[in-house]
Amino acid sequence: MKKIKVIYATRTGHSKKIALAIAKKLEVKAYNINENPSLKDTDTLFIVAGIYGRRNLIKLGTFLEKNINDGDIKNAALITSCASKMHRQKEVRKILESKGINILDEFICQGNFLLFGLGHPNKNDIDSASNFALKYKE
Numbered sequence: 001m002k003k004i005k006v007i008y009a010t011r012t013g014h015s016k017k018i019a020l021a022i023a024k025k026l027e028v029k030a031y032n033i034n035e036n037p038s039l040k041d042t043d044t045l046f047i048v049a050g051i052y053g054r055r056n057l058i059k060l061g062t063f064l065e066k067n068i069n070d071g072d073i074k075n076a077a078l079i080t081s082c083a084s085k086m087h088r089q090k091e092v093r094k095i096l097e098s099k100g101i102n103i104l105d106e107f108i109c110q111g112n113f114l115l116f117g118l119g120h121p122n123k124n125d126i127d128s129a130s131n132f133a134l135k136y137k138e
């Protein structure tokens, strides 16, 4: 059975909501990076995170840089919460690539900012993110 972990970094709570739903589907726990979860011995790491000013939170990059050692993680899947549906986790991707981690895919789950994406993430968005994650369970 695959060793799966779900972590999230959030400012306004959407990524937490999405991460909890994904973790429930995958039958694991979701960890806020503030809890400093261990990333050792992971087949697939799900990283759920929002975008602010087109960027990842700096503290997420710092956490990954500090906590991923050689051979800890085989694969990563990104679930990105952003209002525009256009922005990606560029900084996280760069860090993972520099550490030789295979990135399976990046799923965009719409969030909101001011009037953009009002009402998102909704149930449909969260169900779609959970179904994306389920593909990588086995």
Ligand SMILES: Cc1cc2nc3c(=O)[nH]c(=O)nc-3n(C[C@H](O)[C@H](O)[C@H](O)COP(=O)(O)O)c2cc1C
Residues within 6 Å of the ligand: 009, 010, 011, 012, 013, 014, 015, 016, 049, 050, 051, 052, 053, 054, 055, 081, 082, 083, 084, 085, 086, 087, 110, 111, 112, 113
């Ligand atoms: C200060 C701020 C800046 C944001 N900048 C962007 C942005 O550049 N592009 C985008 O698509 N969404 C942007 N958003 C929307 C967030 O990415 C979106 O609401 C996301 O769901 C937030 O995730 P969180 O609730 O886990 O913090 C921004 C939101 C905030 C609060």
